[in-house]
Amino acid sequence: xxxxxxxxxxxxxxxxxxxxxxxxxxxxxxxxxxxxxxxxxxxxxxxxxxxxxxxxxxxxxxxxxxxxxxxxxxxxxxxxxxxxxxxxxxxxxxxxxxxxxxxxxxxxxxxxxxxxxxxxxxxxxxxxxxxxxxxxxxxxxxxxxxxxxxxxxxxxxxxxxxxxxxxxxxxxxxxxxxxxxxxxxxxxxxxxxxxxxxxxxxxxxxxxxxxxxxxxxxxxxxxxxxxxxxxxxxxxxxxxxxxxxxxxxxxxxxxxxxxxxxxxxxxxxxxxxxxxxxxxxxxxxxxxxxxxxxxxxxxxxxxxxxxxxxxxxxxxxxxxxxxxxxxxxxxxxxx
Amino acid sequence: xxxxxxxxxxxxxxxxxxxxxxxxxxxxxxxxxxxxxxxxxxxxxxxxxxxxxxxxxxxxxxxxxxxxxxxxxxxxxxxxxxxxxxxxxxxxxxxxxxxxxxxxxxxxxxxxxxxxxxxxxxxxxxxxxxxxxxxxxxxxxxxxxxxxxxxxxxxxxxxxxxxxxxxxxx
Numbered sequence: 397x398x399x400x401x402x403x404x405x406x407x408x409x410x411x412x413x414x415x416x417x418x419x420x421x422x423x424x425x426x427x428x429x430x431x432x433x434x435x436x437x438x439x440x441x442x443x444x445x446x447x448x449x450x451x452x453x454x455x456x457x458x459x460x461x462x463x464x465x466x467x468x469x470x471x472x473x474x475x476x477x478x479x480x481x482x483x484x485x486x487x488x489x490x491x492x493x494x495x496x497x498x499x500x501x502x503x504x505x506x507x508x509x510x511x512x513x514x515x516x517x518x519x520x521x522x523x524x525x526x527x528x529x530x531x532x533x534x535x536x537x538x539x540x541x542x543x544x545x546x547x548x549x550x551x552x553x554x555x556x557x558x559x560x561x562x563x564x565x566x567x568x569x570x571x572x573x574x575x576x577x578x579x580x581x582x583x584x585x586x587x588x589x590x591x592x593x594x595x596x597x598x599x600x601x602x603x604x605x606x607x608x609x610x611x612x613x614x615x616x617x618x619x620x621x622x623x624x625x626x627x628x629x630x631x632x633x634x635x636x637x638x639x640x641x642x643x644x645x646x647x648x649x650x651x652x653x654x655x656x657x658x659x660x661x662x663x664x665x666x667x668x669x670x671x672x673x674x675x676x677x678x679x680x681x682x683x684x685x686x687x688x689x690x691x692x693x694x695x696x697x698x699x700x701x702x703x704x705x706x707x708x709x710x711x712x713x714x715x716x717x718x719x720x721x722x723x724x725x726x727x728x729x730x731x
Numbered sequence: 732x733x734x735x736x737x738x739x740x741x742x743x744x745x746x747x748x749x750x751x752x753x754x755x756x757x758x759x760x761x762x763x764x765x766x767x768x769x770x771x772x773x774x775x776x777x778x779x780x781x782x783x784x785x786x787x788x789x790x791x792x793x794x795x796x797x798x799x800x801x802x803x804x805x806x807x808x809x810x811x812x813x814x815x816x817x818x819x820x821x822x823x824x825x826x827x828x829x830x831x832x833x834x835x836x837x838x839x840x841x842x843x844x845x846x847x848x849x850x851x852x853x854x855x856x857x858x859x860x861x862x863x864x865x866x867x868x869x870x871x872x873x874x875x876x877x878x879x880x881x882x883x884x885x886x887x888x889x890x891x892x893x894x895x896x897x898x899x900x901x
Contacts (some may be wrong), residue, residue, distance in 0.1 A: 517769070616761045618762065618763050619764045620763050620774055624766075
């Protein structure tokens, strides 16, 4: 699929050239390799249907909307809504956004579509004052109206301030900040942020005993520490939720705290803070953290450093010492 | 009936091993599973007399070894007269440092307990491990005439190879 994408991109550049080039391209004999054959057939289709660059950009956008779990998505949060922020609806948003962005940029191509699940998808291809919009590296923005969340993929540093401004104005807010959540699966980070996964609410009194993991438990086999294991499992599920969890790939903690290790006195006695970065990576981070907690590898109750990933919906944390006293057993997390 | 207690910090192999053990038809085998000692005191009264305590150690995990070592302290010394056995998994794995297997050997030898090697990833391996455990369990439970657990342990206990302190050439 990746090579086909590249070929589509090559076709996009080809479409800017006149007909003769297409003709000469078609005059070459069809190559024997499959990827060359695909390119040849696609060129044929493009020429026959007189597809233009806009059509191809549209195709690419449809493809991106159907396959949202590709690339790296970063989350932003809109701040300080105005009084009429809640009443912004699609046509108003589209018109305002395009208007504001075109004021700031000359050469650009913007497409806005609404997906079936109420998300607004925006595809932005930037050019400069010398060149046409670069459709090979478009930026995708996904926003759910009436929520403050915006998800962005492939954002360039040039586009970032302009996009922030256009978004805040079009959604009637006063600012936008980074929400410290990133991941490959758009659906997962959306579900995490908007709490659309199965959660377990903390209860003071334990609910009636849940079904055993092995319902056909042999009567000759008995677990000594079954109660402890069930308790651990319950606490792990409280922290991370029941059932299927949103898929995150990593969690990063930037630590800027004093070194604490009773076995290492030289480091502990230093005055200045110890800076380090701790990164957890996994195919499915929340699931692995949950099974670490329920199997006892991670201590239960789950430390707030880990449980704040689903609780606060972020996977990038900066940890500093807020309280200097010896009572701070862990570290305080800063927002 | 014969009672055995399987102690494994990872709580993984003990389940399939327990299922293989209870399939034995000639006697009734009851299996209790635990992660580590001390055992919860609520069960103290209902717990029957245990014939054999098996410590399962996964050689690829240092935590598994340390947990088993720590649990040993809680066991009454009377059990070490033939009613304790060590079972080790993943001995063939390349990620196992040689020192760990040596440390397990020294531990088993110092306590005069047998050391069994098990292969947990195939059903055949689990059945084999269960069979060997059952022979020790039968003797420990007193089902073998003219044999006491202490007598059997003298024959089956782990011994250190004479060159254990010399560096290996792996």
